[in-house]
Amino acid sequence: MGLFDTLDDRLGDQLEGVLCAHHDRRLTKLGWGEVLGDGATGWFSPRVPVRHGNRIRLLLDGSEALPVIAKAIEGARSHVHIASWHASPDFKLSREPGEPTFSELLTTVADRVPVRLLLWAGPPVPMFEPTRKRVLGNQKAFTENSAVQCVLDSRERSMHCHHEKIVVIDDEVAFVGGIDFTALEGDRHDSHEHPAERPIGWHDHSSKIEGPAVADVAEHFRSRWTEVAGQKLPKPVVPAPVGTSSIQVTRTVPERNYDFAPRGEFSILDAYMRALRSSEHLVYLENQFLWSPEITEILIDKLKNPPNDDYRVVLVLPRKPSNGSDTTRGQLGRLIDADGGNGRLVASTIETHDGENTTQVYVHAKLGIVDDRWLTVGSANLNEHSLFNDTEVNVVTDDPVVARDTRLRLWSEHLQRPVGEIDGSPAEVVDRVWRAAMEGEGRLTELPGVSRRAGRLQGPLRGLLVDG
Structure with missing residues (x-):
């Protein structure tokens, strides 16, 4: 590791700590401090109706x-x-x-x-x-x-x-x-x-x-x-x-934007944090960005201390986020380090082929599935914008039928296999089918350019510059 890479790495860690401390102070002041502070688990935020x-x-x-x-x-x-x-x-x-x-x-x-x-x-x-x-x-x-x-x-x-x-x-x-x-x-x-x-x-x-x-x-x-x-x-x-599913509508509403929420609302962050902390077997995320240190810290801890032998984290991200920066790569590199070569983490992007052409598929999705019993979808990316500063709306359900059916439909699409071939143990499918697909000629490919030193500084620096 060169001197510049070492400085980038260390400064990234320090700035990330400053950013997380800032978010903690901000949410505590607004009455939302428990979202970041007490390690709460569960499938819904207690702050909004189910x-x-x-x-x-x-x-x-x-x-x-x-x-x-x-x-x-x-x-x-x-x-x-x-x-x-x-x-x-x-x-x-x-x-x-x-x-x-x-x-x-x-x-x-x-x-x-x-x-x-x-x-x-x-x-x-x-x-x-x-x-x-x-x-x-x-x-x-x-x-x-x-x-x-x-x-x-x-x-x-x-x-x-x-x-x-x-x-x-x-x-x-x-x-x-x-x-x-x-x-x-x-x-x-x-x-x-x-x-x-x-x-x-x-x-x-x-x-x-x-x-x-x-x-x-x-x-x-x-x-x-x-x-x-x-x-x-x-x-x-x-x-x-009209049905059997329990649903919670979660939001990000920054403080002081509206009279109806003068102290803001951060229930999307709350729901994600609780579900990821509760994960026992599988975290499946499709997202345009993976910048948020609050989110990745939970995943890092899970990868270092897996709750079960079959614990897997599967990420589907774009090859390059829309602004061209490498902030996602910095966080992804930290997750790879936390996995330590144990094979619990898979990070993929999507491309498609027809014999003559190869086209990148931009992942704009904002979806999470945990343990085939929790699902969220909406407008929120896993970055500081969506979790703290933009207005966003997601829905959350703990309906295991919906969560599992959605995951299988998505995996069928990405792996180009019928659901019947991939409806077994998620860990077994990841290890046997998903990894092989990334090495073949299918749609999935390993996310390139991943390194802890790749733009490690950019994510927290961007967060500090735009998050007042």
Whole structure:
């Protein structure tokens, strides 16, 4: 190890300690200190309601999710409420011939029922997309000659954004996930096959929720809309039970952004921390980023002190995060060190082939599964932005049928094998099938460039610079 690498490594450790201490002080001051401080376990955060009697279905990849969302919007009988990081008027939710644009779809529905669209206003200075100029132009396109109401929210923390992606139809069905209604920075229309002739693939998810938990998603939209638009909406009625799943709607809401949460909410962080601490056999994470030292410290401890011989941590991450930095690599290198060659950790990315072309598949997903009995999906990445500073919405369920079914569907997609061939012990499948797939000609490949010294300094330094 060279002198520069040694300094980078040591400074990274020191800055990470400063960053974690800052988060601890901040959350303690806000009344959320136990999230980081007491080693709490369990499958739900005690800070927000758990709703019983729901039905939840994971919609994997854009080609599965977007048409379902479009059909639900088309069938609205009372109202359509959408909150998103960004949305493009010319985006289409289906590749079928003759499909309307997003703007046309919303305009048609708005002739019958109120359609409210809440978007991030963009950064105050045009440092990154979507710029405020672009967002203002899109707002005009959504509302011109249309009854659609489109309101822009600029109440973000400095250097952060409104990142959630939710749709609520009639307060009876909700969609919560990571898919934006735009082709900006990537084409959301990808399928389980991830065809290789495309410039880049796109792996992402949403969830369809029915039952009492819909009221919590609807209430979140109502709270933001009321403050930003100045328009009071009726409090949502809690739907009747329709299924057997318990669901918790978790959020990141930074303090001092809204009157409805003056001290903020950090239940996404709380839920992740509790579930990872509770893990006994398997942690499966698909995420765009793995920067958060709070998250990786738990995984490091688990890898060093595995609760069972069959304990495995399986990560699916993009080859390179969207800003091109190597902060994920620094944290991943620490996890590799903690594993110590014991084979409990697998870190993969996705690419697809067709004989002539090889295309990278960008992992934009934000999904976690623990022990086939806990699942979360939503808009939150595993970084300081999503867990502390952006507005985010996730859903959590402890339904083992949903968790296991979703994992098997995803592993079937990635391993290109029928579910019947991979439905055995997760550890055995990881050791026998997953590792072999990374060495072959399939979709999975080992995440390249992993080293504890690769950009070790960048993650905590970025966190300190943008997290006040």
